[in-house]
Amino acid sequence: MHGHDATLSWSAYPCPSTTALLIYRKAGCDGYEPDACETGIRDGYQLIATLNDASATSYSDLDLPQGVTYEYRILAQFPDGALSIVSDAACVELKNDSPLMTHVTNDSIDLVSGQVVTCWAKPKEIDAQYVAPFSYSLTRILDGEASVVYEGADTTFLDATLDLKETATLVYKVEMRDAHQQLMGTSATASAVMLSANGSNDATNLSWTEAVPWIVDSTQVFKEENGHFLRIASVTGMTYTDTDVESDETYCYYVRTFGHYTMEGVMRPLVNYSAIKTVRIGHEEPTEEFSYTLPNVITPNGDGFNDVFEPKVTGLSLITGAKTVIFNRWGNILHDTDDPLIQWDGKSKQTKMDCPPGTYFYVTDITYMGEAGEETLHLQGSITIVR
Numbered sequence: 001m002h003g004h005d006a007t008l009s010w011s012a013y014p015c016p017s018t019t020a021l022l023i024y025r026k027a028g029c030d031g032y033e034p035d036a037c038e039t040g041i042r043d044g045y046q047l048i049a050t051l052n053d054a055s056a057t058s059y060s061d062l063d064l065p066q067g068v069t070y071e072y073r074i075l076a077q078f079p080d081g082a083l084s085i086v087s088d089a090a091c092v093e094l095k096n097d098s099p100l101m102t103h104v105t106n107d108s109i110d111l112v113s114g115q116v117v118t119c120w121a122k123p124k125e126i127d128a129q130y131v132a133p134f135s136y137s138l139t140r141i142l143d144g145e146a147s148v149v150y151e152g153a154d155t156t157f158l159d160a161t162l163d164l165k166e167t168a169t170l171v172y173k174v175e176m177r178d179a180h181q182q183l184m185g186t187s188a189t190a191s192a193v194m195l196s197a198n199g200s201n202d203a204t205n206l207s208w209t210e211a212v213p214w215i216v217d218s219t220q221v222f223k224e225e226n227g228h229f230l231r232i233a234s235v236t237g238m239t240y241t242d243t244d245v246e247s248d249e250t251y252c253y254y255v256r257t258f259g260h261y262t263m264e265g266v267m268r269p270l271v272n273y274s275a276i277k278t279v280r281i282g283h284e285e286p287t288e289e290f291s292y293t294l295p296n297v298i299t300p301n302g303d304g305f306n307d308v309f310e311p312k313v314t315g316l317s318l319i320t321g322a323k324t325v326i327f328n329r330w331g332n333i334l335h336d337t338d339d340p341l342i343q344w345d346g347k348s349k350q351t352k353m354d355c356p357p358g359t360y361f362y363v364t365d366i367t368y369m370g371e372a373g374e375e376t377l378h379l380q381g382s383i384t385i386v387r
Contacts, residue, residue, distance in 0.1 A: 004063075004064055004066065004094045004095060005060055005061065005062045005063065005064065006060070006061040006064060006070060006072070006092045006094070007058065007059075007060045007061075008023070008058060008059045008060075008061070008072055008074075008090060009057055009058045010057055010058075010074060010087065011057065012055055012057050013054060013055075013076050013084075015076060015078075015084075017078055017079060018054040018076045018077065018078060018084075019052075019054060019077055019078060019079055020050050020051060020052050020054060020076075020077040021050075021051040021053075021054055021056060021074055021075070021076060021077070022047060022049075022050055022051075022074065022075040022076075022077055022083070023047070023048055023049040023050075023051065023059055023061075023072065023073075023074055024041055024045040024046060024047055024048065024072065024073045024074070024075070025045065025046055025048045025061065025070055025071070025072050025073075026044050026045045026046065026070070026071050027068045027069070027070060027071075027215050027262070028068070028069060028071065028215060028262055029069045029070070029071040029089065029091035029262075030071070030089075031071065031089040031091070032089075034085055034086050038085065038086075039082070039083050039084060039085055039086075040075065040083045040086070041073055041075060041083075041086050045073060046338075048061060049061075054076070060350075062349050062350065062352065063349065063352070064094060065187075065188035065213035066094045066095070066096050066097075066098055066100060066123075066188070066213075066263075067094075067096060067100045067213065067214065067261035067262070067263045067266060068094075068213065068214065068215065068261055068262050068263070069091055069092065069093045069262040069263070070091065070092045070093075070094075071089050071090070071091050071092075072089070072090045072091075072092070073086050073087050073089060073090075074086070074087040075087070093262075093263065095125055096123050096124045096125050096263060097123050097125045097126060097127060097184070097185055098123055098176065098184070098185025098186060098187055099120045099121060099122060099123055099136065099155075099174050099175075099176045099185065099186075099187045100120060100121040100123070100187060100188075100213070100214075100261065100266060101118070101119075101120050101172060101173065101174060101187045101188065101189070101190035101212070101213065102119045102120055102121050102214070102261075102266070102267060102270050103117060103118060103119035103120075103270065103271075103272055104116060104117075104118055104170070104171075104172050104190050104191060104192045104193075104212075104272060105117050105118075105192070105193070105271070105272040105273045106164050106192070106193075106254070106272075106273040106274060106275050106276075107158070107273075108271075108273050111254060111273060111275075111276055112276060113160075113163070114162070114163035114164040114165045114166070114275050115158060115159065115160045115162075115163075115164075116158075116159040116162065116164055116170070116192060117156070117157075117158055117159075118138060118150075118156070118157045118158075118159060118172050119155060119156045119157075120136070120138075120155050120174045120187060121155065121266055121267070122134070122155060122176075123176070123184075123185065124263075124265055126184070127184075129182075130178040130182060130184050131178050131179040131180060132178070132179060133153060133179055134153070134176055134177065134178055134179075134184070135151065135152060135153050135176070135177050136150070136151070136152065136153070136154070136155065136174050136175065136176055136177075137150070137151050137174065137175045137177070138150040138151075138157055138172060138173075138174045139172065139173050139174070139175070140159065140170070140171075140172055141169070141170070141171040141172070141173075141189070142162065142167060142169070142170055143167060143168050143169055143170075144169065144310060144311075144312060146304045146305075146307070147304070149161075163275075164192055164274075164275040165275040165276065165277070167192070167194075168313065168314050168315075168316055169191070169194070169313060169316050169341060170191060170192040170194070171189045171190065171191045171192075171211070171341065172189065172190055172191075173186060173187050173188070173189045173190070174186070174187045175187075187213075188213035189211070189213075189343065190211070190212045190213060190214075191209070191210060191211040191212060191341075192210075192272075192274070192275075193208055193209075193210045193255060193257055193272050193273065193274040194208060194209050194210070194274065194316055194317040195207075195208045195253070195254065195255055195274035195275060195277050195317060196208065196277070196288050196315070196317035196318055196369075197251075197253055197277040197278070197279040198279065198288060198369075199245075199251075199279040199280055199281045199282065200281070200282075201247060201281070201282050202243065202245065202247070202281075203241050203242060203243045203245060203281075204241070204242040204245055204251060204253065204279050204281065205239070205241050205369075206221065206239065206240045206241070206242065206253060206255070206277075207238060207239045207240075207317055207318065207320070207369060208238055208239075208255055208257075208274060208317055209238065209316060209317050209319060209340075210238075210257055210272070211339055211340075211341065212259065212272075213261075214259045214260060214261050214270055215259055215260055215261070215262070216257055216258070216259040217236070217258050217259055217260065217269070218234055218235065218236050218257070218258050219234070219235050219236070219237075219238070219240075219255050219256065219257045219258070220233070220234050220255065220256045220257075220258075221233040221234070221235065221240050221242075221253065221255050222253060222254050222255065222256065223242065223251060223252070223253050224251065224252040224253070229252075229254070232244075238320075245281045246281065247281050247282035248280070248281065248282050249280070249281050250278060250279070250280045250281075251278070251279055251280075251281065252276055252277070252278050252279075253276070253277050253279070254273060254274050254275065254276045254277065255273070255274045256271060256272070256273050256274075257271070257272050257273075257274075258270070258271055259272075288314075288315045288317070288318060289314060289315055290314065290315035290318050290368050290369075290370065291312075291313065291314045291315065292311050292312075292313045292319075292340075292366055292368075292377055292379075293311060293312050293313075294309070294311050294312075294342075294362070294364065294379060294381065294383075295309065295310075295312075295383070296381065296382060296383055296384060297383070297384045297385075297386060298344075298346060298383065298384075298385055298386070299385075299386045299387070300345055300346035300354070300385065300387065301387060307345065308342075308343050308344055308345050308346075309326070309342055309343075309344040309345075309346070309362075309383055310341050310342050310343055310344075311340070311341065311342065313340070313341075315368070316340065316341075318368045318369045318370075319340045319366060319367070319368045320367045320368060320369060320374060321338075321365075321366070321367040322337075322338055322339065322340035322364070322365070322366050322367070323336075323337075323338055323364070323365050324336065324337050324339075324342050324344075324362060324363070324364040324365075325362065325363050326344055326360055326361070326362045326383070327360065327361055327362075328355075328360055328361070329359070329360075329361070333349070334347075334348045334349055334350075334355060334360065335347075335348075335349050336349070340366060342364075346385050354387070355385055356385070356387075357384075357385050357386060357387045358384070358385060359382050359383070359384050360382065360383050360384075360385065361380070361381070361382050361383070362379075362380065362381060362382075362383055363378075363379070363380045364377075364378070364379040364380070365377070365378050365379075366379075
């Protein structure tokens with residue numbers, strides 16, 4: 001299992017009118033000091049838990065990807081919805097004893113081919129119980145189908161059997177084993193940069209997704225002009241609109257992202273390329289269709305088939321936001337994620353143990369770019385675990 005846990009503890013909040021404690025997290029640690037009368041929390045933090053027991057003094061954040069320092073803050077909420085002054089920052093750097101994915105990129109030497117270069121970093125802290133030499137097993141999850149594509153001692157693999165332009169979803173993860181084939185650790189999953197290009201009468205609307213365990217800092221946008229790709233923009237978001245276009249003309253684009261782990265000793269920046277996308281202005285043909293459906297049964301037995309709860313999706317790059325919560329019949333949350341691919345393996349987030357066979361429930365909300373702009377898809381239903 002990738003990642004580790006962060007356990008937080010704090011002194012009981014003294015105000016008796018407190019109705020809940022809100023726990024926030026961000027990647028990286030800047031430890032800002034709030035102004036004297038500043039309540040609430042600044043931008044950049046994610047709400048990860050709401051504790052309705054206001055007397056609580058601890059919380060465990062489970063199964064975090066390694067390589068990134070995490071900062072935590074706590075707020076008290078009052079009956080009228082008002083928030084307290086934020087707590088001091090608590091920063092956590094996880095032990096690095098599992099490999100780290102660093103690249104899932106279109107081959108920069110031959111962008112047209114769509115071949116994918118994958119790279120990972122050896123962990124910095126290896127337990128003495130493990131015996132060298134070490135080896136890796138790279139799993140590719142292509143449009144929901146998992147397969148092992150590499151086994152060996154290298155930390156780089158060229159996946160030359162696919163064309164990134166033709167894939168809907170593409171994710172990799174890597175396992176590390178010692179000389180006795182003991183599993184030492186598994187990386188967090190990392191996706192390719194999935195670019196979508198849609199043309200209107202007077203603009204190209206670009207959007208992209210990159211579900212990765214490192215921090216994505218910025219993206220450069222490239223456009224083909226007179227046979228050469230030129231950089232036309234640098235952005236920190238995941239969208240860009242090119243208005244320097246003419247109707248009935250065809251244009252080609254790709255994006256290059258820059259990111260980093262906060263841990264020392266890992267290559268930076270981490271540079272990853274999307275596939276080249278072609279769009280014709282003033283025509284409807286390039287508009288990407290969107291569909292998103294969820295299964296009602298999973299069989300998490302480790303055979304590589306139907307092991308995780310994940311969607312069948314077309315138009316993944318059109319997704320702008322996602323939230324899924326999975327819970328049991330008593331309402332206890334077993335898994336929650338902002339990843340549109342979900343990837344629930346049938347384990348409880350709190351205990352890390354396999355959930356017993358039976359029926360569970362989910363609520364999923366997806367926002368995506370549709371024909372009329374940003375649209376919302378709400379799904380809820382049951383999922384049965386068969387073991």
